[in-house]
Amino acid sequence: MKLDKFIRTVLGLAIVVVFFIAIGALLFFTQTALNVWDRLLEGPWILRWGYVGAMIGLVVLAIYLVWVLLIRRKTPAAKKAAARPPLSRDEIEARLRDAETAGVDVSEAQRELQELAARQQAGGIHLCFFGEISTGKSSLIKALVPEANVAIDVVGGSTGDVRHYRWRDSEGSEILLTDVPGTGGHEEGLDEMALEEAQRAHVVLFVCDGDLTRAESQAVGHLLALDKPLVLVMNKSDRFTVEEQAAIMQKLLQRVDDMGGSLERDKVVAVSAGGELDVVQRGENGEEQVMRRQRPADIGVLVVAINRLLENEAQPLDVRRDRAVFRLAAEKLVEAEEEYRVQRSEQIIRNSTRKAVIGSLAAVSPGTDVIIQGYIGTTMTQELCKLYGAAPRDLDIEEFLDLSQSRVGKTLPLTLAVAGNGLKAFPGIGTVAGGLVHAVAYGLIFDALGRSLVLTLKQHGQLVPKAAAKEFEEGISEHIEAGVRRVTRLALEEKADAG
Numbered sequence: 001m002k003l004d005k006f007i008r009t010v011l012g013l014a015i016v017v018v019f020f021i022a023i024g025a026l027l028f029f030t031q032t033a034l035n036v037w038d039r040l041l042e043g044p045w046i047l048r049w050g051y052v053g054a055m056i057g058l059v060v061l062a063i064y065l066v067w068v069l070l071i072r073r074k075t076p077a078a079k080k081a082a083a084r085p086p087l088s089r090d091e092i093e094a095r096l097r098d099a100e101t102a103g104v105d106v107s108e109a110q111r112e113l114q115e116l117a118a119r120q121q122a123g124g125i126h127l128c129f130f131g132e133i134s135t136g137k138s139s140l141i142k143a144l145v146p147e148a149n150v151a152i153d154v155v156g157g158s159t160g161d162v163r164h165y166r167w168r169d170s171e172g173s174e175i176l177l178t179d180v181p182g183t184g185g186h187e188e189g190l191d192e193m194a195l196e197e198a199q200r201a202h203v204v205l206f207v208c209d210g211d212l213t214r215a216e217s218q219a220v221g222h223l224l225a226l227d228k229p230l231v232l233v234m235n236k237s238d239r240f241t242v243e244e245q246a247a248i249m250q251k252l253l254q255r256v257d258d259m260g261g262s263l264e265r266d267k268v269v270a271v272s273a274g275g276e277l278d279v280v281q282r283g284e285n286g287e288e289q290v291m292r293r294q295r296p297a298d299i300g301v302l303v304v305a306i307n308r309l310l311e312n313e314a315q316p317l318d319v320r321r322d323r324a325v326f327r328l329a330a331e332k333l334v335e336a337e338e339e340y341r342v343q344r345s346e347q348i349i350r351n352s353t354r355k356a357v358i359g360s361l362a363a364v365s366p367g368t369d370v371i372i373q374g375y376i377g378t379t380m381t382q383e384l385c386k387l388y389g390a391a392p393r394d395l396d397i398e399e400f401l402d403l404s405q406s407r408v409g410k411t412l413p414l415t416l417a418v419a420g421n422g423l424k425a426f427p428g429i430g431t432v433a434g435g436l437v438h439a440v441a442y443g444l445i446f447d448a449l450g451r452s453l454v455l456t457l458k459q460h461g462q463l464v465p466k467a468a469a470k471e472f473e474e475g476i477s478e479h480i481e482a483g484v485r486r487v488t489r490l491a492l493e494e495k496a497d498a499g
């Protein structure tokens, strides 16, 4: 009780002293400022305003420095580049070169550019028939090129790859019709194959057989967003009355409008490819025979729409096609970069984990209090950030490691227990020595740290210390459980090597 009163008295005195010092300082500064101002008033006006200007300049500079050093985070270069899709050949080629130098496998993206070059050389216009399975894409091609050997079947998924068929338009210039697998089928990878081929084409003929499903609407929206010249083809119109057809056409136009796309009325057509029909015929001897018949086709409006589009398109089709392919190549590059990052981050985490294990086994590790702030933690953080195009300030790295370190303390008993259990799963190593358990525990912590860092880098594109440390804390038990076999094996290898 006495002590309490004493502390309160000291505090009270301290407050009074600080108060007086503050008043004194305020008076002193005010006096100095007024003195300076009086003298400035006596001097020429240029000196006065020059002085004020210099003061303001200093304050602005101080604010700027605080902002640069403590507040601003750099936007990673990779993010900036992704925000602006590369639309020129030079841009995409430069990006490919950079990525290749960094070790990314750019072959898929390069293949797109090679295919484009081959098509440019060969000339011709590519029209791609795209749509859900069994809407009659192959049948439409067969109706346009009767001599073509096109696979058509009542069972969906009859087209399993990409094929081109030669067709000539009214002016005799070469037109290639591309048949692709229908989307929404069961076989994996076919949707992607079809969409990529649609991106490579000059014009997409989007085939449906009635009102659009949600998936079809999304696909049309996507193609319009890619700036693909489009004709919406409602096939199998023979199944509807004239009134029904008109209602469906109206609905289709409205759907395109709702998507915010623009598609002129003459680019939405109703046709009938005909398709094949099984007819049961009774022979002279009374035997029933199934005959395959061709329904008559009615595709005149489609041919008109295609010709009109080829004649009237304002922007040259070649330019738009090239842009779409550059974009496709860029998408493939992003995928390759992602793949590369996954592999490389795995390597970085593994190396750091190994170093932590080795350090612990050699008993040079500085104990549980500063497990991760040291050299290995810093290097791993720097390398992972660099891999994800983030350029963190040293302060951020320090903050992240400090915050994470404080979380390690809480989970260390758990980590040690998991490490001990993990070792038991490997028979024949005899009694598990404490050193080995610690080595596995350190390794597990690094492994978890690296993985949670990768997760947040993917999400934010930069090192956000608090978010990354939070992810580490929340995910640590999961990461530790997942990594225990891997890290235990690594520790045992190292121990065997050392022994």
Ligand SMILES: Nc1nc2c(ncn2[C@@H]2O[C@H](COP(=O)(O)OP(=O)(O)OP(=O)(O)O)[C@@H](O)[C@H]2O)c(=O)[nH]1
Binding pocket: 132, 133, 134, 135, 136, 137, 138, 139, 140, 151, 152, 153, 154, 155, 156, 157, 158, 159, 160, 180, 181, 182, 183, 235, 236, 237, 238, 239, 271, 272, 273, 274, 275, 276, 277
């Ligand atoms: N009634 C009617 N049936 C049609 C028409 N066009 C095609 N069909 C039938 O629809 C079925 C599918 O035709 P396909 O040409 O194989 O359809 P697809 O879109 O190429 O199918 P996938 O390659 O599997 O995606 C077949 O049974 C055709 O006979 C049409 O205009 N009217």
Ligand SMILES: [Mg+2]
Binding pocket: 137, 138, 139, 151, 152, 158, 159, 179, 180, 181, 182
């Ligand atoms: Mg087909």
